[in-house]
Amino acid sequence: MALISLKDVTKIYPKGSRPALDGISLDVNRGDFVFLVGASGSGKTTLLRLLLREEEATEGEIRVAGNDLRRLRNREIPGYRRSIGFVFQDYKLLNNKTVWQNVAFTLEVIGARRSTIKTLVPQVLKTVGLTGKEHNYPHELSGGEAQRVALARAYVNNPEILLADEPTGNLDPTTSLGIMEVLDAINRTGTTVVMATHNEEIVNSMRKRVVELHTGRIMRDEAHGSYDSSRFFPDAEVAARSHHAIGDPNDGDALDRAREAGVAGRRPVQIVVQDGNNSATGPIADGTKGAKQVVQAAAQAVNQGQYGDEGIARLAKSMHSGRTGRYGKVFTSVEDTLTWGKGLGSLESAQEDSNRHEDATAGQPDQGNDSGSDERFRRPATHGGQDRSGQSTDGSGHRGHDKAGTDRDESAKHLQAEHTASRKSRKSAPNSEAARPKPTAESRFQDRQTGDSNSRNRDKNQDDYRNRDRGEKASQKNVNAKDRQPMKNSSAKTSASGQQNKRPDQHSRSDGSGPAESTGKSGQTAGQMKQDVAQSSKQTSNKSRANKKVSMGENHHGVESMGAPPAPPAPPEAPKQSRKSQRDNDASARDEQDDEKKAAR
Ligand SMILES: Nc1ncnc2c1ncn2[C@@H]1O[C@H](COP(=O)(O)OP(=O)(O)OP(=O)(O)O)[C@@H](O)[C@H]1O
CATH class of the missing domain: 3.40.50.300 (P-loop containing nucleotide triphosphate hydrolases)
Incomplete structure (x- = not known):
């Protein structure tokens, strides 16, 4: 019964x-x-x-x-x-x-x-x-x-x-x-x-x-x-x-x-x-x-x-x-389910599989030999690994599936060896990107549990904020330094307002190799006056460019503000330029009138 x-x-x-x-x-x-x-x-x-x-x-x-x-x-x-x-x-x-x-x-x-x-x-x-x-x-x-x-x-x-x-x-x-x-x-x-x-x-x-x-x-x-x-x-x-x-x-x-x-x-x-x-x-x-x-x-x-x-x-x-x-x-x-060891990232395991396959193929003395455990490297791991009687062709004597992994012990040893190898390679290149452990199902789970990935993101954001903060402070420092700089002379002003924007002619000016400085308004000639007007216009233009850059820096991360290459020179400001030309024209007109008066006399 x-x-x-x-x-x-x-x-x-x-x-x-x-x-x-x-x-x-x-x-x-x-x-x-x-x-x-x-x-x-x-x-x-x-x-x-x-x-x-x-x-x-x-x-x-x-x-x-x-x-x-x-x-x-x-x-x-x-x-x-x-x-x-x-x-x-x-x-x-x-x-x-x-x-x-x-x-x-x-x-x-x-x-x-x-x-x-x-x-x-x-x-x-x-x-x-x-x-x-x-x-x-x-x-x-x-x-x-x-x-x-x-x-x-x-x-x-x-x-x-x-x-x-x-x-x-x-x-x-x-x-x-x-x-x-x-x-x-x-x-x-x-x-x-x-x-x-x-x-x-x-x-x-x-x-x-x-x-x-x-x-x-x-x-x-x-x-x-x-x-x-x-x-x-x-x-x-x-x-x-x-x-x-x-x-x-x-x-x-x-x-x-x-x-x-x-x-x-x-x-x-x-x-x-x-x-x-x-x-x-x-x-x-x-x-x-x-x-x-x-x-x-x-x-x-x-x-x-x-x-x-x-x-x-x-x-x-x-x-x-x-x-x-x-x-x-x-x-x-x-x-996705390994709970012992650290598991393998799928890319890592695919890479190691392909390496192993290459090693195995390279190490085979006789490619034509159909018997033995090397069979699994030549045949896809499908049902084709069995003969008609269902006998496994891997030489183990077991009937049934011919999956490339052999028995549980071998799988365990094999996965542990892979894990050890990947740990070793990580150890040998601790700072490289590849050396960083790949996120496994387990680590992802732990991340979820501990909020690590959130905290990593948080850290990254905080770094970004810190960098940006530093950049803003640095930019602010530049502005303050410029504001504090005594307006001793035009070259010093240029230097304070925008070192990075200096052009070769400005450098030559600041190191004293340029044309002689004016000696004062009372002794100015018309040419010197013209030169002064032009220089003042340039300085104004530089100052406005430097200010523009600082304000741009405030809209970007500090890294960009601090280390960015000099911005291309701003186009000349049309109204100022026309006033300058106007003044130049007036001065030359006055000169011509004086000359004419002298000649008439
Ligand atoms: N306590 C209950 N009250 C009402 N209906 C139920 C109850 N328990 C199971 N059922 C219903 O009985 C049917 C069979 O459910 P059962 O749990 O035996 O299925 P199962 O094959 O074991 O499913 P699973 O593989 O998901 O466990 C289902 O339609 C289910 O909704």
């Missing part, structure tokens, strides 16, 4: 415009690993909530581990829920308890002995990679860490069934892989896992049973399914991905049918529990009996990388491909 059984189940929420689940029937056997896939709103969460008895079915029959959920009394519900592990996307941790207390609490409520708790909690925390975080509260954890606490809590008492609703929904690929490793190990101890997900890579790599929902109905149920089915989505790309995912580049559905008929296919490697009583060998009576051995066995499997039926190995290989599923953008690219 099936461990989980639904018959014609319909769920209509009070405010629902259509049934969330519409007459579905489904059987899940002990030890199964089932992926629930389907578009947002198709009813995956509703199905899990019915199984957890958070909601009641409107119609139909649900049986879980011998319990008819319609007949479950209210007081029996907490006990029933404790026999089921569950992991939800939003973690649902107890915020006032530490990591240790959150996990221990699960055992306390089922009456586990203190000694059992002391043994199991560190064991399970080690399995999910949280050793050292025991005393942190949920708000002191990252999303990935919080999810791992939820996972530890869900299986510490070795439940028969583990329900997971998008447990990797908020996590980066590496952390998601870790979560899937643990779920896979738990499943191999005999625990039945039902997991709702939008993650195409996980579903396609693990090749487990796939149940697809669409507007509350089951539209697909395959024993070794892919995320997308070519049968239901007759699209060339979907077909290719689907066939590839289940290991046959020509007809995945046919292979699947063959597996169902027992002609082909592999069974997952079970984790054998020594001296224990796990759900593979028999039901657990009190919730802790056998849990110690099961938890230890799962921990061992995870820590020693026993990949079972290669699903996790395939996932490790393809996890960093950054592909998104048909249902959208839930799975962002690795550059």
Whole structure:
């Protein structure tokens, strides 16, 4: 008999415009690993909530581990829920308890002995990679860490069934892989896992049973399914991905049918529990009996990388491909989601990729050799990396995706090496523009958190204001200096009013090499007077130009005011020029009259 059984189940929420689940029937056997896939709103969460008895079915029959959920009394519900592990996307941790207390609490409520708790909690925390975080509260954890606490809590008492609703929904690929490793190990101890997900890579790599929902109905149920089915989505790309995912580049559905008929296919490697009583060998009576051995066995499997039926190995290989599923953008690219190290700017990584490609090509002794791991440098990282049997051509022996990155460890080493190299290059040229760290998703996030980019902009603006202020002050200083300059003589006046505007003739004047200065109005000749009038006109013109420049400087940044090249000479001022000519004409007329008078005499 099936461990989980639904018959014609319909769920209509009070405010629902259509049934969330519409007459579905489904059987899940002990030890199964089932992926629930389907578009947002198709009813995956509703199905899990019915199984957890958070909601009641409107119609139909649900049986879980011998319990008819319609007949479950209210007081029996907490006990029933404790026999089921569950992991939800939003973690649902107890915020006032530490990591240790959150996990221990699960055992306390089922009456586990203190000694059992002391043994199991560190064991399970080690399995999910949280050793050292025991005393942190949920708000002191990252999303990935919080999810791992939820996972530890869900299986510490070795439940028969583990329900997971998008447990990797908020996590980066590496952390998601870790979560899937643990779920896979738990499943191999005999625990039945039902997991709702939008993650195409996980579903396609693990090749487990796939149940697809669409507007509350089951539209697909395959024993070794892919995320997308070519049968239901007759699209060339979907077909290719689907066939590839289940290991046959020509007809995945046919292979699947063959597996169902027992002609082909592999069974997952079970984790054998020594001296224990796990759900593979028999039901657990009190919730802790056998849990110690099961938890230890799962921990061992995870820590020693026993990949079972290669699903996790395939996932490790393809996890960093950054592909998104048909249902959208839930799975962002690795550059945007890396949480360890500093991440890589996409330009930086593209550059380093191309360098690596050149190095690899240069280092290849035999370009014609088709075998071996260098294959990935000659072929595009597409499905073409597999032969017809689905065997990877990278020489690793793993079936599945042939993404250029190899397994998780290599990816991690590789990215860390890149990170170190980019840090080194930044160190060697600390002042260059290129040496500045490129903004990563993480730094941008931190900038948003701390307001750094705002403060950087603020600093820049303040610098601009300071420069402008300096410029204005400098310009003002020039004006003041000019105003304070005693009007000793015309050359000194010229010098004070506009050093930068000096023309060669003015320089020669100020250094004394020019024509002799006038000796006073009483001794002036007409020529000297003419010269003085002309000079005075020039000075007036220079002064007005200098003033003009200062006032222009006030409208610009100080840098421009202080260091800008001299402005081109202003055009002569017409009225002054005409007055000067008038005076010149009058003087020469007077001279001529005098001459005429003298001659007449
Ligand atoms: N409490 C509720 N009251 C009314 N309608 C609800 C309630 N919860 C879910 N629904 C509706 O039921 C349908 C199925 O929702 P459900 O959350 O099960 O979808 P899902 O497949 O899990 O979506 P997602 O992938 O976005 O989590 C949706 O149309 C949703 O609006």
